[in-house]
Amino acid sequence: MEIDHCMHELILFLDILCAMSRLLVSRVNHLKDHIF
Known part of the structure; x- marks a missing residue:
């Protein structure tokens, strides 16, 4: 039960981590579009 x-x-933790990394990647790509 405990396991x-x-x-x-x-x-749940992995789900949140995945969503955060996806958000980070999209933000980095957005910044790249502005810089280059």
Whole structure:
């Protein structure tokens, strides 16, 4: 039961991490368009 809860937390954390990195990548690409 406890392990299942940990897995759920981990998946949620990975989901947030993925969304943040995607946001960061799109922002970097946006900056590149302005600079070059």
